[in-house]
Amino acid sequence: MKASNKLSAAAKSEARWGWAFIAPTMLGLFVLNFYPAINTVYQSFCKTGDFGRGNTFVGLANYAAAFSAGETWHSIWNTIKYALIEVPFGVCIALVLAVFLNKKLKGTSVYRTIFFLPMVCAPAAVAMVWKWLYNQQFGLLNNIFHSNVAWISDPHIAWISIGVIGVWSVIGYNMVLFISGLQEIPGDYYEASSIDGATGIRQFFHITVPLLSPTTFFIVQTRVIGALTVFDLMFMVIDKTNIALQNTQSIVYLFYTYAFTNGNKGYGATLVVILVAFIMLVTVIMQQAEKKLVYHA
């Protein structure tokens, strides 16, 4: 009897400590994340009054407006196009580099340092430099190649140019994750297959790719979500007056413009809800794909 009392006292004390320890985080999450998420959904059904004051409930009017506006669909498509460049190229190049750096070569740490460098730079600065490299008249690219390409103002090219900046920025990050994934593959697999006469490229496709697939999937998933919420690059590179704006601005850029430049919070909230719904859909699809594509040893 006495023992069980003591036990429950200990359990009670543990519960008190537990709740006290999680209280700041949980409270913060409710105030800073959960309430705002609900509030954003609510605001997406409201019209923001002049000077951002007063919300009037307008039902689905914002959604009707958003779905009938060409720029919304444009921006969603632009975001997808960006992801279609950044994710596959960023992942494949990083994988190749990671495999090379995982071999016992001299000087790998220097290469690793260089490839990772863009990760510690502010995207605002990175985008500024690329914008200057792309400059049609004075830029390095056109002057070196003696070309006259409007890298960032030709609507047919600009989205690719921005995708290239994205790939450049993210290679190092993907590479570091790949290297740590590669180091978990036991060396015996390679030794055994070498004895069987398998060469580097066959080993890559038959050992590295399947055994690395959980890492690859994790990277693809994080990068897809990251790419779908891209903002900084477009915002810094594509001015409001750029004629390629319609063909490059991402959905988050459009959201920023409406919510904070134009002060139309209700419509901005609508755009962000559409974005989140879209990302949730993509996440569910990727989770389904994971079961089929990822090799579980």
Added chain:
Amino acid sequence: MESARQKDRINRVIMYVILTIMAFIMLVPFAWMILTAVKTNQEAISVNPFYIFPHSGWHWENFAKVWKSYNFIILYKNTLLMIFFRVVCACLTATMAGYAFGRLNFKGKNLMFSLILVQMMIPSQIFIIPQYLMVSKLGLLNTISGLVFPGIVTAFGTYLLKTGYQGLPKDLEEAAAIDGCNIGQRFLKIMMPLTRSSMVSLGIFTALFAFKDLMWPMIVCTKSETTTLSAGLAKMQGQYGSDYPTMMASAVLAIIPMIVIYMIFQKQFVEGIATSGGKL
């Protein structure tokens, strides 16, 4: 055997060539940023002849000019303070919550932890409008507190630290419990010091995230004397976009502190990103 060795050597050469070409491509933007920063504007926009290197000497004084005229000292100070408070807040709240989730048993724990996972799945853009309205109502626009505001707690960090605490052996704590330490003492004296590497990962992740963030400082700190390096650059580009050496000098000044820190703590940076795998 001889041909196998030769083949191996050829493979090595091919790998080095590819690595070197990639490294060159990665470095070109940095090199061009610095080379432009030390030119005069006439040189920067000269096409015929096109100058790769500065023609009239290296104008390092451009950096000093930019430093003074754009109040970089204030941008540095604001960025540093924001990073400092965000790292302290994130580490403090996450280590406590991580310990509770990872090592203690109490009713409601699983429900609360599922909320942490839910938060990690929601894209953060959905929080921004209400967070901005709160900061605005609290009168924190254009303050350091406003910059720190959304980073006071971290679901991701809690998850990271929980994993760290779960990985620690059980007997450590049991021995301390027998010695009569209560949960708070066990946490402070025994468990927390052992999760140092997770804390460093979280600290680096938080610092990098805050340093790179552009939208939040642009929204809450619209004045050039209250904003951060990232948002300050965006402002400068809007105002002086065609003075290329000035722009490039500012870009160099904005990224150099983090690059220096990265060079010193390279191992921790790489490990931190590899183990946390957070979305930057």
